[in-house]
Amino acid sequence: MPVEISVxxxxxxxxxxxxLRHEVFVEEEGDLAATDNGLLHDEFxxxxxxxxxxxxxxxxxxxxxRVTLGSSVGLPWDRLDSLSGxxxxxxxxxLLACRTAERRKRGLLVGLLRMAVRCIRADGGVEMVAAxxxxxxxxxxxxxxQTLAAPEHHGAITQRITTxxxxxxxxxxxxxxxxxxxxxxxxxxxxxxxxxxxGEPVLSQGLYTARAWVVGRGSVVxxxxxxxxxxxxxxxxxALPELVAGRPFTGNAFAGTSGTELLPISRAxxxxxPDKDAALRxxxxxALREDVLVEADPAHVQKVA
Numbered sequence: 001m002p003v004e005i006s007v008x009x010x011x012x013x014x015x016x017x018x019x020l021r022h023e024v025f026v027e028e029e030g031d032l033a034a035t036d037n038g039l040l041h042d043e044f045x046x047x048x049x050x051x052x053x054x055x056x057x058x059x060x061x062x063x064x065x066r067v068t069l070g071s072s073v074g075l076p077w078d079r080l081d082s083l084s085g086x087x088x089x090x091x092x093x094x095l096l097a098c099r100t101a102e103r104r105k106r107g108l109l110v111g112l113l114r115m116a117v118r119c120i121r122a123d124g125g126v127e128m129v130a131a132x133x134x135x136x137x138x139x140x141x142x143x144x145x146q147t148l149a150a151p152e153h154h155g156a157i158t159q160r161i162t163t164x165x166x167x168x169x170x171x172x173x174x175x176x177x178x179x180x181x182x183x184x185x186x187x188x189x190x191x192x193x194x195x196x197x198x199g200e201p202v203l204s205q206g207l208y209t210a211r212a213w214v215v216g217r218g219s220v221v222x223x224x225x226x227x228x229x230x231x232x233x234x235x236x237x238x239a240l241p242e243l244v245a246g247r248p249f250t251g252n253a254f255a256g257t258s259g260t261e262l263l264p265i266s267r268a269x270x271x272x273x274p275d276k277d278a279a280l281r282x283x284x285x286x287a288l289r290e291d292v293l294v295e296a297d298p299a300h301v302q303k304v305a
Contacts, residue, residue: 001058002200002262005111007119007191008054015039016061017052024097031133031159044068044076044094051119055098055112057105063098063112067091067119075129090127090165091120096136107195107259109139114171115193121168128166137162144170194262196255202262203239203253211264212243218260223252231256238262 008014021040025031032040044050049069055062068075068091075092093116102108120128130140134151141147144166151160193216196202202220203209213220220232232238232253242249243265 002202003062003105003108003111003195004056005115005193005195006054006056007115008052013054014045014052017054017064017066018045020054020061020064020099021095021097024099028100029159042076047073049073053112053115053119055102055108057102057108062102062105063096063108065093065096065112065116067093067116069123069125076131090129091123091125093120093128093130094132096130096132106197107261109136110143111193111195111261113140113143117166117168117171121171126168128168130164130166131161132164133159134162137164140164140166192264194264196260196262198255198258198260200255201252202255203249205250205252206248208246208248209239209243211266212240213238213262213264216261216263218258219256220253220260220262221256223254237265240265 006013008017018039018041022035022038025040026034045052045066047068049071051067052064053067054064066076070090070092075090076094093113096112098109098112117128128145129148130145132140137145137147137151141164145164146166148163148165151162153160194213196218202213215232215234215236215238217234219234220236220238222230222232222238238253239249241247
């Protein structure tokens with residue numbers, strides 16, 4: 001199964017995040033004291049200025065980070081001297097937790113941080129302040145974050161905390177930011193990314209799908225019953241004809257490179273979205289090229305495999 005990186009808000013997802021924090025910060029690392037209910041959260045988790053991001057590996061919560069908009073209520077780490085005075089102008093990324101067994105998984109931490117940057121950029125943010133344990137500071141440094149101060153102890157946390165500063169304008173724009181509203185990729189789900197290892201299956205012959213995919217990074221190899229394999233690169237779509245026509249996938253698709261990133265496109269979301277005409281034009285353009293019929297009624301789309 002792919003690594004799924006998602007912006008989440010459902011109560012069950014938030015509970016998974018709070019439980020994951022406890023498993024990492026308390027049970028694995030011993031940085032914080034245990035709580036009675038095995039959940040770890042604070043007041044910032046309830047504010048509307050906070051966005052939660054969750055990574056699942058094989059469906060199991062594996063990593064998380066939260067993004068907090070600077071406001072009059074402050075930021076989670078603004079009591080640190082190195083972050084003083086930035087609460088109103090910056091965004092915060094905090095409580096980066098990742099299971100030890102998953103930290104070396106290719107693209108996981110970088111993908112998680114890219115999603116955080118995308119959320120901050122979408123909110124108009126430029127400065128990003130981060131307070132992370134020393135073991136994660138090198139990852140942020142490789143992504144362009146600058147260290148603001150020497151690692152220091154904070155509250156009851158046993159590990160020292162490194163405060164860092166990054167800027168969203170120093171990051172390349174996410175792939176889907178380059179799409180205009182009337183192109184197919186503009187209908188991808190901005191809050192979900194799927195990461196695949198080289199050779200990992202994306203979709204198998206005979207399965208129905210409730211979504212198509214746009215390749216954001218890496219490549220996908222399509223192998224049909226007849227004919228040679230075809231490589232789909234950045235910007236290419238996977239399973240679009242099948243999604244549009246409501247028919248089973250006719251070949252096999254697997255990741256051609258490690259760290260392949262796919263952006264899902266929901267047919268139902270496209271056909272019921274605010275700009276349905278533009279969506280249908282985009283679908284029709286590609287579908288005609290693939291010699292399939294575009295239907296306006298999504299009722300016949302069958303269950304996702």
